[in-house]
Amino acid sequence: MVDPVPPYLSPEQLKHLQRLTDASRLRASLYPSPRPSGAARGNTPVAGRTRGAPRACADATSGE
Template sequence: MVAPTPPPSRLSPEQRERLEQLADAGRLRAALYQVPKPSPPARRRSRGARQYPGGRPKPWHIARPRSRG
């Protein structure tokens, strides 16, 4: 953990107190609410040939052009 740096001396006592309150609130929030683990990346489909569920490659002679009319 990084050691806190002292605030600049040009702050008024009220500003310094407010800054300390904000820093305390930030540390408390970080302690109470842990950062969630990132989800694994989405799996992409391979760009290979489409296959039947059994793993056999799709035969080319089945795909026939449609007749328009």
């Protein structure tokens, strides 16, 4: 198996990547992600609204 070639970043590319990382961290700290609307009001999802497999009808299994 061949060892992967380590990536090389030029000093300009490394500086640009560091600026992008800093900007991303700053944005995450200044503007937190919005919470889902149900969680903001304290509501929990209703358990009966999940979609499961359809139930077989009793008449369909009788074979007539």
